[in-house]
Amino acid sequence: QVQLVESGGGLVQTGGSLRLSCAASGLTFSTYVMGWFRQVLGKEREFVAAISRSGTNTYYTDSVKGRFTISRDNAKNTVYLRMNSLKPEDTAVYYCAASGTYELVLKISQYNYWGQGTQVTVSS
Numbered sequence: 001q002v003q004l005v006e007s008g009g010g011l012v013q014t015g016g017s018l019r020l021s022c023a024a025s026g027l028t029f030s031t032y033v034m035g036w037f038r039q040v041l042g043k044e045r046e047f048v049a050a051i052s053r054s055g056t057n058t059y060y061t062d063s064v065k066g067r068f069t070i071s072r073d074n075a076k077n078t079v080y081l082r083m084n085s086l087k088p089e090d091t092a093v094y095y096c097a098a099s100g101t102y103e104l105v106l107k108i109s110q111y112n113y114w115g116q117g118t119q120v121t122v123s124s
Helices: none
Strands: 003-007 010-013 018-025 033-039 046-051 058-060 068-073 078-083 092-099 118-123
Touching: 003 092, 018 033, 018 092, 018 118, 033 068, 033 078, 046 068, 046 078, 058 068, 078 092
Parallel strands: 010 118
Antiparallel strands: 003 018, 018 078, 033 046, 033 092, 046 058, 068 078, 092 118
16 A cells, blocks of 8 residues: 655744655655645645655756755665745645656646645745
8 A cells, every 4th residue: 555644834923944755655655756736725735745666867947946946765765855045925735646658747637646635834
């Protein structure tokens, strides 16, 4: 049974930082592209960042470039999202996801497994 468990969310002031973690089990972690998505209540889930299976390649949505960093530790079956210079518009539930594709992918439909999400709230 595949499980993705996010942690590290919380309440932070504008300009602050958080690091999200996503621990994976039940899959061969190093063979999956990993992604982070976020969703605001009443809005569609949106892509945030993705990282290749080896960790060599990354991709970010424009609104987080230069502020967020995705990384992974295949020995620990964990993917991270470091978020700096947080803004109120970053407030959302953040989800990690695993994709069995070979390339970095951005679409929700291309991800096979999802975590339960962790809330990030940025106060102004």
